[in-house]
Amino acid sequence: MELKNYHATSNAWDELLTDKLRARRGLRDITTFLRKSSLKDLNQRRYDAELAIRSMGITFTVYSDGSNIDREWPFDIIPRTILNKEWQTIEKGLKQRLTALNLFIADVYNDQKIIKDKVVPKDILASSRDYRSFCEGMTPVYGVWAHICGTDLIRDDDGAVYVLEDNLRVPSGVSYMLENRNISKRVLPELFENYNVLPMDNYPSQLLETLSSISPRPKDFPEVVVLTPGIFNSAYFEHSFLAQRMGAELVEGSDLVVGDDDCVYMKTVDGLSRVDVIYRRIDDLFLDPEVFNKDSVLGVPGLMRAWKSGNVALANAPGSGVADDKVVYTYVPDMIRYYLSEEPILPNVPSFLCSDKIQRQHVLSNMENLVVKPANESGGYGMYIGPRESKRRTAEMKRLIKANPRNYIAQPIINLSTVPTLCDNAIEPRHVDLRPFILQGDRSYVTAGGLTRVALVKGSLMVNSSQGGGSKDTWIIEPLSKREKT
Amino acid sequence: MLSRVAERMYWFGRYMERIENTARLISVNTNLVLDLPRVKHIWSSLISITGYEENFSTRFSNQDERNVIKFLLTDERCSIMSSVRLARENARTTREIMPREAWVKINKLYLHLEKNLPKALKREGRHQLLSEIVSYCQELNGYLYSCMSVNEAYNFMRIGTNLERADMTSRILDVGCLNLLNTEYPEIREYENILWMNVLMSLTAYQMYRQHVDDAINGEDVAEFLLKDEKFPKAVAHCLADINESFTLLPNPDEPLRAVTHAQRVIRGCDVPHLLSSEELHGFIDEVQADLGGIHNQLSGAWFDFTSSP
Known part of the structure; x- marks a missing residue:
C-alpha cells in the first residue's frame, strides 16, 4: 500500500509515521509490512477479523439501537504502538494518580484535611453529584475506595501525553482490550514474530487477586462475584467475560439477598451461600433501594447495610465517583503534590472551571475554540465541541453554563494523535485515545497498554463506541535486538 | 451454583x-x-x-x-x-x-x-x-x-436434555398410534410397517432397534423398545434413569427423586401389548406426559424457585 499521501488529510502527531513518512524509532517492521501488503491482502485480514468477532459474539449495546441489543464490536486491524520505554513512565504516572485519588476519596469521607488546608474548595463536595454523605466515616480495607480505574490518555500535536479523565465509577472496555489482542494474533501473526509485544492477558488473574485481597474474611479463596444489571446493559458482554475469566459467579441483583445478620448471600441450588466481595457493575444509585434509588430493581435491598458493617467488600466502593467528577479532575495535580509530596508525572489537559468568574468569562467569550464538558457525564454525552457547533447550540450552551456554572468545565481543543487505519481504499490517519486500566488493592497493577479507541470518521475526534468509534489492539513494544531478530 | x-x-x-x-x-x-x-x-x-x-x-x-x-x-x-x-x-x-x-x-x-x-x-x-x-x-x-466438568451446571443441562428427549419420544410414539387409528384414511393400515419404521427413524432409533429386536417391525415391539429399553438413549426408561442419576448428584434431591422414580415405576409396569390391543396407548402416554410435567415442577421447586432467608 502506498503511504505517500498519508499526511494529506491530517496534521496531527502520528503514532507510527514521522512528518517525513518514516517509521518512528523501533517501528520499521510495521511500516514495511503496510507498504508491502496489497489492499486485497489487508481487506482479507479485515474480513477474517470481522468473521472472528461475529462468531465469538464480541458485542456491545447501543441504547438507541432499538431491539438490536448486540452490535458487533468495530475493530481496525492495524495496531497502535507505544515503545515500552515511554510506557514505563506512563505506568508510573498512572499508579501515582490512582494512589492520590484514593487518598483523596478516603480524606473527603473522613477528616477532609485537603479542604481544611484549602487545597480543594469546600463547595465542590456540596455540589458534587457523586458525593455520598452515606459513606462518611467509612474506611474500606487498605483505605482503597477505587480498586479499578480506567484513565483516558491522549497525545497532543507536540507528542506529549495528557490525562483526559479518570473513570472511577464502573469503567468498561477491558474485555475488548483483551479480545482485540486475540483477534490481532489471529490475523497478523507474522508481525508478532518481529517484536516483543508485552502480553496483557493476565488482567483477569490480577483483577481476581485485587478483589480477593479486599475480602472482609481473610480466607484463601473468598467468594467473589460480578454484579451485573443484566443482559440489556451496554457492557453485559464484558461482565460475563470477566466472570468467566475469573471463574467468579455472574450475579444479578435478584440472585443476592442480605440476611438479618447483615451478610450478603447468593441463592444457589445448595441454598444460601455467603458472598465476600462484589465487583459491582451497577451505578451507586441503583445498588440498594433501601438507601438510594427506591425504585431500583437492579440492586439488593440491605447491601449498603452489609457494606457499612464490613461484612462485604464492594469494588469500587460506593461514593468513589466523587473523584470522577470533571471539576475534581482539575485538582488532581494538586492532590498528588498534597498527599504524596511528588510532582505529577502525567499532566492534565489544561482546563477552565466555569464556576470561577474569570475563567467563566474566558470560556463564554471563546466558545468556538473550546470543548465544554458536563462535570458528571461519560461516553461523550452532552459534550460541546466549539468549532463544529451551530450558533443556536452555542447560545444554548452559554445559557446552560450561566445557569449552572459548577456543572461545566472547558478545555482547549486537543488535536488527538493519529494511527494508520484501514479505510475504504487506503490507509489513512484516524484520531485515537487510550484507556489503560489500573488496579489497586494490596498492591497496584497497570495493564500493558490499554484499549485504544479510534474515531473511524475522517477528521472526527469522537472515539466513543456510542458515537461511531472503533478500536485497535495496543502494542507496548520492547524492540528486539539485532541478534534476537533471526 | x-x-x-x-x-x-x-x-x-x-x-x-x-x-x-x-x-x-x-x-x-x-x-x-x-x-x-x-x-x-x-x-x-x-x-x-x-x-x-x-x-x-x-x-x-x-x-x-x-x-x-x-x-x-x-x-x-x-x-x-x-x-x-x-x-x-x-x-x-x-x-x-x-x-x-x-x-x-x-x-x-x-x-x-x-x-x-x-x-x-x-x-x-x-x-x-x-x-x-x-x-x-x-x-x-x-x-x-x-x-466441561461433570459439575452441577452440566447436570442441570443433562436433566433438561433428557426430560426434553423423553417428552419427544413419547409424543412421536403417540402420533404414530394416532396415525394408525385414523378412521378417515383406513387404507393407512396397509402401510403400518412403513409408519412404524418412520417412528423409529424420527428418533434415529431404527438401527438400534434392529440390533435389539429380531422380529419384523411391528407396533408392539416398537412401543416396547421406545418406552422400556434401558440402553437406548432416546427410550423413555433410559432418559428417566439418567435423570434419576443426575438428581442424586445434586443437593437435597428428595422431592424430585420421588417424582422420577414414580415415573420409572409407571413405565416399567405398563403392559404394552394390552395397551395397544385395547387402544389405550394414547391415554397411557398422556399419563406419562403428565409425569414428565410433574418431574419438571418438582425440580423447579427444589432448585430454581428457591426462596428462604438465612
Missing part, C-alpha cells in the same frame, strides 16, 4: 435437544411423504407431535406442507429458529459457565440460520440445511461432553 444459572442451563439443554429433534422430525417426514404420496395427514401430524395446534391455527388455516414447514422453521415462538434464539440467549447469560467453544458454536448456528433458513422451506434445500442443524447440535454436544 446460582439457581438462576441452573435454570438457564436446564433450559439450554431442553432447547438444544428440541432443535435437533425437530430438525430430524421434519427431515424424516419429508422422506416419508415421498413414500406415501396419497396420505395427506403426515404434515398435520407434525403439528400434533409438537403440541402447538393452537399456535398454528392462529397463523394458518391449512395444515399443508408449506405452512407446516414454515411454522416449524420460523414461527416466533414454536419453531427451530425460536428455540435457537432462546438457547443462544440462555447460553449468553451463562457464558461464564460454559466452555467458550460451546458459546461460539451456538452463536454460529444462530448466525447461520438467520441467513440460510429460507432455503429449507423448499424440498430441494431442506435436507442439506436440516442435516447441518443436526451436526451443529452434535458438535456442540461433543464440546460439552469433552470439555
Whole structure:
C-alpha cells in the first residue's frame, strides 16, 4: 500500500509515521509490512477479523439501537504502538494518580484535611453529584475506595501525553482490550514474530487477586462475584467475560439477598451461600433501594447495610465517583503534590472551571475554540465541541453554563494523535485515545497498554463506541535486538 | 451454583435437544411423504407431535406442507429458529459457565440460520440445511461432553436434555398410534410397517432397534423398545434413569427423586401389548406426559424457585 499521501488529510502527531513518512524509532517492521501488503491482502485480514468477532459474539449495546441489543464490536486491524520505554513512565504516572485519588476519596469521607488546608474548595463536595454523605466515616480495607480505574490518555500535536479523565465509577472496555489482542494474533501473526509485544492477558488473574485481597474474611479463596444489571446493559458482554475469566459467579441483583445478620448471600441450588466481595457493575444509585434509588430493581435491598458493617467488600466502593467528577479532575495535580509530596508525572489537559468568574468569562467569550464538558457525564454525552457547533447550540450552551456554572468545565481543543487505519481504499490517519486500566488493592497493577479507541470518521475526534468509534489492539513494544531478530 | 444459572442451563439443554429433534422430525417426514404420496395427514401430524395446534391455527388455516414447514422453521415462538434464539440467549447469560467453544458454536448456528433458513422451506434445500442443524447440535454436544466438568451446571443441562428427549419420544410414539387409528384414511393400515419404521427413524432409533429386536417391525415391539429399553438413549426408561442419576448428584434431591422414580415405576409396569390391543396407548402416554410435567415442577421447586432467608 502506498503511504505517500498519508499526511494529506491530517496534521496531527502520528503514532507510527514521522512528518517525513518514516517509521518512528523501533517501528520499521510495521511500516514495511503496510507498504508491502496489497489492499486485497489487508481487506482479507479485515474480513477474517470481522468473521472472528461475529462468531465469538464480541458485542456491545447501543441504547438507541432499538431491539438490536448486540452490535458487533468495530475493530481496525492495524495496531497502535507505544515503545515500552515511554510506557514505563506512563505506568508510573498512572499508579501515582490512582494512589492520590484514593487518598483523596478516603480524606473527603473522613477528616477532609485537603479542604481544611484549602487545597480543594469546600463547595465542590456540596455540589458534587457523586458525593455520598452515606459513606462518611467509612474506611474500606487498605483505605482503597477505587480498586479499578480506567484513565483516558491522549497525545497532543507536540507528542506529549495528557490525562483526559479518570473513570472511577464502573469503567468498561477491558474485555475488548483483551479480545482485540486475540483477534490481532489471529490475523497478523507474522508481525508478532518481529517484536516483543508485552502480553496483557493476565488482567483477569490480577483483577481476581485485587478483589480477593479486599475480602472482609481473610480466607484463601473468598467468594467473589460480578454484579451485573443484566443482559440489556451496554457492557453485559464484558461482565460475563470477566466472570468467566475469573471463574467468579455472574450475579444479578435478584440472585443476592442480605440476611438479618447483615451478610450478603447468593441463592444457589445448595441454598444460601455467603458472598465476600462484589465487583459491582451497577451505578451507586441503583445498588440498594433501601438507601438510594427506591425504585431500583437492579440492586439488593440491605447491601449498603452489609457494606457499612464490613461484612462485604464492594469494588469500587460506593461514593468513589466523587473523584470522577470533571471539576475534581482539575485538582488532581494538586492532590498528588498534597498527599504524596511528588510532582505529577502525567499532566492534565489544561482546563477552565466555569464556576470561577474569570475563567467563566474566558470560556463564554471563546466558545468556538473550546470543548465544554458536563462535570458528571461519560461516553461523550452532552459534550460541546466549539468549532463544529451551530450558533443556536452555542447560545444554548452559554445559557446552560450561566445557569449552572459548577456543572461545566472547558478545555482547549486537543488535536488527538493519529494511527494508520484501514479505510475504504487506503490507509489513512484516524484520531485515537487510550484507556489503560489500573488496579489497586494490596498492591497496584497497570495493564500493558490499554484499549485504544479510534474515531473511524475522517477528521472526527469522537472515539466513543456510542458515537461511531472503533478500536485497535495496543502494542507496548520492547524492540528486539539485532541478534534476537533471526 | 446460582439457581438462576441452573435454570438457564436446564433450559439450554431442553432447547438444544428440541432443535435437533425437530430438525430430524421434519427431515424424516419429508422422506416419508415421498413414500406415501396419497396420505395427506403426515404434515398435520407434525403439528400434533409438537403440541402447538393452537399456535398454528392462529397463523394458518391449512395444515399443508408449506405452512407446516414454515411454522416449524420460523414461527416466533414454536419453531427451530425460536428455540435457537432462546438457547443462544440462555447460553449468553451463562457464558461464564460454559466452555467458550460451546458459546461460539451456538452463536454460529444462530448466525447461520438467520441467513440460510429460507432455503429449507423448499424440498430441494431442506435436507442439506436440516442435516447441518443436526451436526451443529452434535458438535456442540461433543464440546460439552469433552470439555466441561461433570459439575452441577452440566447436570442441570443433562436433566433438561433428557426430560426434553423423553417428552419427544413419547409424543412421536403417540402420533404414530394416532396415525394408525385414523378412521378417515383406513387404507393407512396397509402401510403400518412403513409408519412404524418412520417412528423409529424420527428418533434415529431404527438401527438400534434392529440390533435389539429380531422380529419384523411391528407396533408392539416398537412401543416396547421406545418406552422400556434401558440402553437406548432416546427410550423413555433410559432418559428417566439418567435423570434419576443426575438428581442424586445434586443437593437435597428428595422431592424430585420421588417424582422420577414414580415415573420409572409407571413405565416399567405398563403392559404394552394390552395397551395397544385395547387402544389405550394414547391415554397411557398422556399419563406419562403428565409425569414428565410433574418431574419438571418438582425440580423447579427444589432448585430454581428457591426462596428462604438465612
